Amino acid sequence: MAAFAAVLVLSFGVFWLEAPKLVQRKQKRELTVFILLLFVSTTCCALLALDVKLPNPLAWMKVVFRDFV
Numbered sequence: 183m184a185a186f187a188a189v190l191v192l193s194f195g196v197f198w199l200e201a202p203k204l205v206q207r208k209q210k211r212e213l214t215v216f217i218l219l220l221f222v223s224t225t226c227c228a229l230l231a232l233d234v235k236l237p238n239p240l241a242w243m244k245v246v247f248r249d250f251v
Contacts, residue, residue: 185231193224 197220204213229236 186228189224189227189231193220
């Protein structure tokens, strides 16, 4: 549970440091992408910290590209 809390605290810290700069420079697209990527990465790290089994993306890539190889 401590790892989960650490992930959330670090993610909030990164957001707190970077987001105001993007808002100040009026970079709305960059802010949107930053928030989206931070959310996805925080979710993945939090799930790993809680020992949730995540699917392997390489397995999906093998299925998609199987016909091309």
